[in-house]
Amino acid sequence: MKPRMYYAIVFLFLLAPLLHANMVTVVSIKGYAEVRRGMSEQWTTLRVGDVLKPEDTIRTGEDAEVTLKVGLSMFSLPAFAIIDVGDIRHLSRNDLLLKLAMEEIRGLPDSRPSTGNATPTVMHGSRRGSSSFPVTYSEVGIMRLEGARALFRHKYYETTILAVKSTLHRYGLRNPLAARRLVARAFERLGLVQQAIDEYLGCLSLDLSRAEKKEIQRNIRRLEKQL
């Protein structure tokens, strides 16, 4: 075999994992989990070996856990969480800031109802098909927030921010402090200190306990020193 052929084989061998970089595969499932394909309204049982597309959504039941192989790394989705597969990715800082700017324009002034009051209690179609999740509207918000936390844990900070903001926008949460702190921390991890401060400042307008307020203010002071 000619040396050139060796190089080609070695090159292809190295390249092969990269070809699967965007492929998401279900590696293990503990408990019960479902997948919603594309824009379908039907949830079906998730199985080990399923290949997921970016437009798919998965959710886990109580005490469940799903492990996904995303390219060369692993992603673990905890119990009672929803995640859009397309969110398991990194964005450039510019894309994130532009996207946030657009979201901010879109979100002013907000027309969403006060936390959970005017929303239906049960999702339209959520009891259809083989779904075993009697999920209510407000529960979906909590599950999506849990999905965002999973993104954060796996260092997908950009999509963490977008997912949390989208969840806050669409679902509202009774206590959005945890969500907003998550966003602030993601900003911090990305080095976007001013944005993190702004997020913490936004938290101060919420109905907070003295201890919570103190902690937020401490974080703001800490971050201001980094500016």
Place this chain on the structure above:
Amino acid sequence: MVRYILLPALVFLCWHPSFSQTIYSVRGIALGTETANPAYVSSLYSNPVGLLSVGHLEFTSSAVGSFDNGDAFGFGMVGVAYRFGENQVGALSYTPSQEFLLRFDNTAMRPEPAGAWHDPSALEFRDRFRIGFAHHLSDEVAVGISGRWIEEYLHTSRSGDQAAAGNPVSYRASLWSFNLGFDYNVNSSLKIGALIDNMLALREAYFPDHYRRFEYRPEKIVRLGGAYDLSEKLTVAAEVNSRFAAVLGYEWENVFSVSDFTVRQGIWLTTSSNPVEALSIGLGYFLNPVRFDAAYLLLLGARAPSNGILPGSFEPLSSLYWNAYATSQLAFSVTYAYHSGYEPLVKIEDVQFFSMVFPVNYRVHAMRPLGYARVRNTTDKTVSARLSFFVPKLMSSPTNTSQFYLNPHEIRDIPFTAEFNENILAVHNESFRDARIGVMDAEVNDYTDIEYKKVLILGRNFWNGDPLMLKYFVTPDEPRVKAFARKALYENIDFLESLSPERQPLEKARLVFNRLANLLSYYADEKTFTSLEEFDRVQYPSETLDLRGGDYDDLTVCYSALMNSLGFETAFVDVRYDSVDENGDNAHIYLLVDTKLPAYVWSSLTSNERKLVVRRNSTNRETLWIPIEPTLITKGFDAAWEQGALEYYHDVELMLGQLRGTVKIVDVY
């Protein structure tokens, strides 16, 4: 200053004795045929329709020299053409010393007794006057007619008349001959023309009966020609005629990157044993406002000498330009486009258009400049002026700019707008229209200078791919559209009334879509090609309903209009791709329909929130919008909704298309 130098040159060319033997349009000689694309005053000698290319007033003079016939004499002419109105041009030419001279061999002539007729010693033809008129019958069709007065002289060395026996004598005959020409602009690139040469010949004076066979007998020839612009610089022309001859030629402008320099060539083909009858080449140069043209015509094959013709072998002439005695020749002409009798107060130096005109968004040209005119104050004082723009038939009146001031000798570009009327929506194919750009003295409201410039008006269905323009195709107020949409709801009024208010918008969108689906089918787009660019052709909603089908942009426009007619806002999602699809498209458009419902009620419409887009509508409220992919018209509303949502999620959320500029969302209503 140029005119003072060039006018004497024109007269000089006219009067200067040259080695001429015939006269014709110099451009026509070089190009071979001017049947389809004649131009200038000299088109009096080819197809008089070409007079319509004259802007205001045009003078020309030409001279033709024959290499093989030193005895032949000057054939200069001077011509003038004047534009009477938007669509009429008249012209006149005069040839003071023009001759087509044939000399006969009298050396072998037998002495004749007194009273006998003597053989001619010379035959002379004078194409004295030509008069022509051209008229635009419509924007595409023009007609022109020209007449010429020809004098013929037959000279004998001795008279056959008893009274003047033995003295040289000349006999005179004359006739009028008329040509009729047509021109049709098929599109912006292709012209076809027809010419009936000598359609009518009226003889008013004859030679004596003995010499009638020497009279000129103009032959009626029908010519059909075409001219096609292969590019902005290169035009090819062809002609076939009733003589079973063909002519091919080309005209190449700005050749060798020399601006205003033109090269022309032609070839004459016949069905005879010598298929190539003649070749020509010519040059043209335009030094504003003067045009210089030169042409050389090489006649191949044996030519009969025009000197020493044996009277017994003489064949009557059927054409002064193209006959057995015609020889290779060199022709020159100088043409001067004369705009008025005095230096205008404000002069138009140049006119440029920013774009062609798309009838669909003709209203924008009332606000957005269509082009600009470079104007110059020719005086030593500040003048106030206005610019006007006018396209006959497509505009009810000229659109004037506001008054502007020009400092002494200042040159400035003045943008102009155009208020077209609804006639423009009746333009189905692209065509060049004569636009009149005038500058007027604002003090007296009188034009000081006028320019005519061709403006390209595209067909009413043409679309350049810009989603901002596409929205002008959406016509929700058309009765056909309103009726269709309302019927879709009336047929299901009981069902709609049974629904909760949150469900009604979605179900209305579904009912209209499914009614449309029962009527229409989707077919891939066909591109429309013009010489300039590639365009899509978009149907108006009523056309789509009548034709019962369309491509993606037709269906998107139609569905948008139907929903708009019911009071729903819509938006186009325009997506640009890096590569082309199987239809050769690298762009796609689908639709968003506003439900007018607040964002937080999404779960009353679907359990998959990504099937709905949250965005602001015209009332600045954040509402839920339904993405619809109209190409799935035959699969029904649910499939079109799901596909539209999938595309939107992919294009906007995953690919961040709005951030990267590959997705543009355009509100329609």
